[in-house]
Amino acid sequence: MATTHAVAPAANGEKEPKSFWSDGYxxxxxxxxxxxxxxxxxxxxxxxxxxxxxxxxxxLMRLELATPKGDVVDSETYNKLFTxxxxxxxxxxxxxxxxxxxxxxxxxxxxxxxxxxxPKINLLSWYIYVVGGALTLLAAVTGxxxxxxxxxxxxxxxxxxGQVALAAIAVFITxxxxxxxxxxxxxxxxxxxxxxxxxxxxxxxxxxxxxTSLIMILGTPVIATTVFLVxxxxxxxxxxxxxxxxxxxxLFQHLFWFYSHPAVYIMILxxxxxxxxxxxxFSRKRVFGYSFVAFSSMAIAVLGFMVWGHHMYTTGQSxxxxxxxxxxxxxxxxxxxxxxxxxxxxxxxxxxxxxxxMLYALGFIGLFTIGGLTGLFLGIMSIDIHVxxxxxxxxxxxxxxxxxxxxxxxxxxxxxxxxxxGRMYPEWWGRFAAINIFVGFNLTFLPQFVLGFMGMPxxxxxxxxxxxxxxxxxxxxxxxxxxxxxxxFVYMLWSVKFGLKVGANPWKATGLEWKIQSPPTTHNFExxxxxxEEAYDYGRGHAKHGKEASVVR
Amino acid sequence: xxxNIPLLPESASTIAGEYDLLWWFLxxxxxVFTALIFVGxxxxxxxxxxxxxxxxxxxxxxxxxxxxxxTGIPLVIVIGIFAWxxxxxxxxxxxxxxxxxxxxxxxxxxxxxxxxxxxxEINNLHVPVGRPIRLTMTSEDVIHSYYLPAMRVKRDVVPGxxxxxxxxxxxxxxxxIFCAEYCGTKHSQMVGRxxxxxxxxxxxxxxxxxxxxxxxxxxxxxxxxxxxxxxPVEDGQTMIGGAPARGPxxxxxxGREEELKGGAKxxxxxxxIRESILNPMAKIVAGYEPVMPTYAGQLGxxxxxxxxxxIKSLKKKDxx
Numbered sequence: 001m002a003t004t005h006a007v008a009p010a011a012n013g014e015k016e017p018k019s020f021w022s023d024g025y026x027x028x029x030x031x032x033x034x035x036x037x038x039x040x041x042x043x044x045x046x047x048x049x050x051x052x053x054x055x056x057x058x059x060l061m062r063l064e065l066a067t068p069k070g071d072v073v074d075s076e077t078y079n080k081l082f083t084x085x086x087x088x089x090x091x092x093x094x095x096x097x098x099x100x101x102x103x104x105x106x107x108x109x110x111x112x113x114x115x116x117x118x119p120k121i122n123l124l125s126w127y128i129y130v131v132g133g134a135l136t137l138l139a140a141v142t143g144x145x146x147x148x149x150x151x152x153x154x155x156x157x158x159x160x161x162g163q164v165a166l167a168a169i170a171v172f173i174t175x176x177x178x179x180x181x182x183x184x185x186x187x188x189x190x191x192x193x194x195x196x197x198x199x200x201x202x203x204x205x206x207x208x209x210x211x212t213s214l215i216m217i218l219g220t221p222v223i224a225t226t227v228f229l230v231x232x233x234x235x236x237x238x239x240x241x242x243x244x245x246x247x248x249x250x251l252f253q254h255l256f257w258f259y260s261h262p263a264v265y266i267m268i269l270x271x272x273x274x275x276x277x278x279x280x281x282f283s284r285k286r287v288f289g290y291s292f293v294a295f296s297s298m299a300i301a302v303l304g305f306m307v308w309g310h311h312m313y314t315t316g317q318s319x320x321x322x323x324x325x326x327x328x329x330x331x332x333x334x335x336x337x338x339x340x341x342x343x344x345x346x347x348x349x350x351x352x353x354x355x356x357x358m359l360y361a362l363g364f365i366g367l368f369t370i371g372g373l374t375g376l377f378l379g380i381m382s383i384d385i386h387v388x389x390x391x392x393x394x395x396x397x398x399x400x401x402x403x404x405x406x407x408x409x410x411x412x413x414x415x416x417x418x419x420x421x422g423r424m425y426p427e428w429w430g431r432f433a434a435i436n437i438f439v440g441f442n443l444t445f446l447p448q449f450v451l452g453f454m455g456m457p458x459x460x461x462x463x464x465x466x467x468x469x470x471x472x473x474x475x476x477x478x479x480x481x482x483x484x485x486x487x488x489f490v491y492m493l494w495s496v497k498f499g500l501k502v503g504a505n506p507w508k509a510t511g512l513e514w515k516i517q518s519p520p521t522t523h524n525f526e527x528x529x530x531x532x533e534e535a536y537d538y539g540r541g542h543a544k545h546g547k548e549a550s551v552v553r
Numbered sequence: 554x555x556x557n558i559p560l561l562p563e564s565a566s567t568i569a570g571e572y573d574l575l576w577w578f579l580x581x582x583x584x585v586f587t588a589l590i591f592v593g594x595x596x597x598x599x600x601x602x603x604x605x606x607x608x609x610x611x612x613x614x615x616x617x618x619x620x621x622x623x624t625g626i627p628l629v630i631v632i633g634i635f636a637w638x639x640x641x642x643x644x645x646x647x648x649x650x651x652x653x654x655x656x657x658x659x660x661x662x663x664x665x666x667x668x669x670x671x672x673x674e675i676n677n678l679h680v681p682v683g684r685p686i687r688l689t690m691t692s693e694d695v696i697h698s699y700y701l702p703a704m705r706v707k708r709d710v711v712p713g714x715x716x717x718x719x720x721x722x723x724x725x726x727x728x729x730i731f732c733a734e735y736c737g738t739k740h741s742q743m744v745g746r747x748x749x750x751x752x753x754x755x756x757x758x759x760x761x762x763x764x765x766x767x768x769x770x771x772x773x774x775x776x777x778x779x780x781x782x783x784x785p786v787e788d789g790q791t792m793i794g795g796a797p798a799r800g801p802x803x804x805x806x807x808g809r810e811e812e813l814k815g816g817a818k819x820x821x822x823x824x825x826i827r828e829s830i831l832n833p834m835a836k837i838v839a840g841y842e843p844v845m846p847t848y849a850g851q852l853g854x855x856x857x858x859x860x861x862x863x864i865k866s867l868k869k870k871d872x873x
Binding site: 070075076079146148150152153154155158159160161243244248249250283284285286288289290291292314315316319322323326327330331333334337338340341342344345347348349350351352353354362365366369370373374376377379380381382383385386388389390450453454455457458459460461462463464538539 | 560561562572575576579582583586587590591593594597598601602603607608609610611612613614615616619620623624627628631632634635637638639641642643645646661694695696698700702703705706707708709711712713714716729731732733734735736737738739740741742744
């Protein structure tokens with residue numbers, strides 16, 4: 001593909017108005033900002049920091065697991081490592097990544113609004129996130145927690161070492177950050193769309209944010225309450241979950257998974273929104289079956305609330321309850337498959353540009369497919385019995401969370417980077433890192449499917465000799481994948497200062513966010529736009545923006 | 554280095570074959586669909602990749618027919634595998650007649666096993682080949698999970714309740730026992746070996762050990778804890794001075810349905826006996842006063858199982 005790195009000449013030679021980056025420079029202008037774009041940047045910095053912390057824990061774990069003997073750290077430390085890896089990655093990276101960074105930045109831009117409905121609440125949600133994160137790190141350094149991110153009782157409430165109560169309170173607090181962000185998005189999407197921007201003209205990214213926000217405000221209060229109860233039982237010995245105090249340990253699992261299964265969709269749905277936008281842009285086509293893709297997000301959000309019991313087949317839950325959870329779990333596969341087929345159909349007769357965001361999007365399709373299909377194994381009662389709590393589960397959810405969600409996050413970050421910073425990342429390095437991560441990822445997690453079928457339980461510090469070779473492969477893959485992330489981190493930082501400057505619409509994409517300058521002004525739109533076209537109107541967009549110099553020709 | 558690496562689990566139980574059949578069907582399905590999608594994407598991007606003289610994209614809105622097809626086909630497939638998997642689960646839930654009963658108690662970080670004749674072992678379990686084995690399990694502290702990969706079975710071991718698991722080994726040999734539910738610092742060392750032996754060899758192994766049969770231990774406990782001062786253990790037995798017994802008779806109790814105060818019914822099984830020992834006020838049998846004290850904290854899980862087995866052994870004299 002030919003690319004030209006040219007700066008769009010400003011119309012009439014006029015200087016562009018100051019961007020949101022130049023609207024104040026002191027620390028107060030950032031820490032007290034109510035601009036959704038600046039808050040998105042605050043989130044970007046803090047979420048990436050947590051990603052680095054979580055990845056470091058993972059790196060240490062894979063180093064330990066390279067050999068069967070526990071020779072790098074002791075068992076207690078190992079248990080703390082996987083607990084912190086899970087807590088940090090789920091509550092502080094995966095859940096907020098796309099909504100709080102890309103969603104914050106893009107929701108108002110995509111719907112033609114000047115900000116979110118509640119700008120101050122938006123800032124508040126960031127502060128809550130930071131407080132929750134700080135408390136979690138405090139718990140980590142003042143004794144750590146070794147309960148696993150799942151906090152299963154009565155281990156967590158009675159037997160565990162370390163700072164369980166503090167970590168539980170931290171997760172409780174962080175929950176409010178999600179709730180406020182979700183609420184903000186719902187109100188904004190309902191009330192602040194530009195004139196003419198009807199529901200079915202919205203980019204699918206907005207539909208995905210909408211579905212995600214619904215789950216956030218309905219599900220998060222349950223997990224917040226649940227971990228709070230764990231803290232109460234641990235500190236005040238109130239009998240809720242510990243049978244020695246008259247509680248029911250399995251009750252905890254019901255409450256926990258009632259949130260934590262839908263939370264999987266909090267994590268993946270926004271990613272699916274990104275993929276729809278990216279594939280449409282780099283196929284120069286409208287998304288095939290727009291309304292089916294939109295409604296499949298809603299179907300996943302609704303069904304996702306009714307499948308939590310598939311985490312509990314081995315607890316002794318009634319076989320008939322398991323049956324209902326099993327069949328509903330199977331049904332989630334259908335809207336997921338519908339999305340995959342529609343994305344493929346979007347490629348058909350398109351003009352495909354294999355840019356970095358597109359490579360990640362195509363990678364997402366493949367890896368999410370594997371993640372989804374292996375989810376079927378775990379949804380089937382008889383099959384789950386053997387592989388439940390083994391490395392098969394670990395591999396499955398990393399295919400969805402890393403192969404799916406992280407790929408989507410990287411796709412989105414590369415795609416909207418020029419809009420956020422007004423500069424382009426280095427394309428060659430971008431593709432190099434994308435392929436590097438794809439290979440490294442598969443090398444890390446494919447062997448784990450085999451390990452799981454062979455029966456290797458998860459959360460094992462020591463493991464039997466016969467699993468050694470596959471674990472070594474997996475650790476090697478993790479190193480390769482880590483190198484990929486490092487490359488991205490370096491060139492992204494580099495590009496902020498040295499990347500090529502780009503104009504309003506370097507990708508020649510449709511959507512309101514691409515019609516304003518890059519980076520946008522604080523108020524986004526000089527005048528509120530009136531929308532008279534469908535989403536992804538690439539047929540028309542092609543002619544209209546044909547002459548503008550841009551990165552993609 | 555790569556020679557002789559097992560990539561498959563041992564399969565050593567009656568359900569393993571059926572399990573593996575569905576497993577490999579699912580693997581096949583996954584491989585076919587994944588290949589379809591990978592190849593599909595690769596073909597599409599090689600055909601429609603933008604080149605100097607490739608035509609502009611053709612805008613296509615969608616196709617209701619295609620949507621119905623790719624909604625319908627996955628729907629049929631997932632319902633099909635759901636039905637297969639569920640049927641298998643229900644069939645595998647049925648315990649065959651006359652299983653060998655064994656008892657497992659999990660605690661941080663070991664598995665304590667007890668054989669019908671009282672032989673005990675830790676982190677090991679010896680079982681005869683070709684006989685269904687039923688494990689009744691409980692935990693003294695946190696949730697554990699008893700996992701025998703070679704048998705394709707796993708069941709959570711939960712404090713405060715009994716859970717059961719059964720399997721029928723088909724192959725003599727030694728296999729892993731794992732704890733599959735994270736249970737604290739030495740979770741990864743809560744492992745052991747299950748040894749499947751020929752029937753006669755198993756009997757020889759059993760006779761080599763000197764254990765007290767659990768119901769005998771239970772009888773001793775029953776006496777030392779003074780249970781007999783309220784609960785008759787013989788037909789028609791009365792208390793000192795000919796007064797009626799304060800608690801229900803233990804004779805023929807196990808397996809019977811009892812009427813509770815208020816009219817509800819309860820089946821007297823291991824779990825009900827355990828509850829009545831630890832939390833006597835929970836379910837009072839009709840006709841008796843709630844006077845029994847709790848024994849929580851005085852009896853361990855293994856002792857409670859012994860008591861239950863002793864009570865189970867107290868059959869009515871006429872054989873009913």
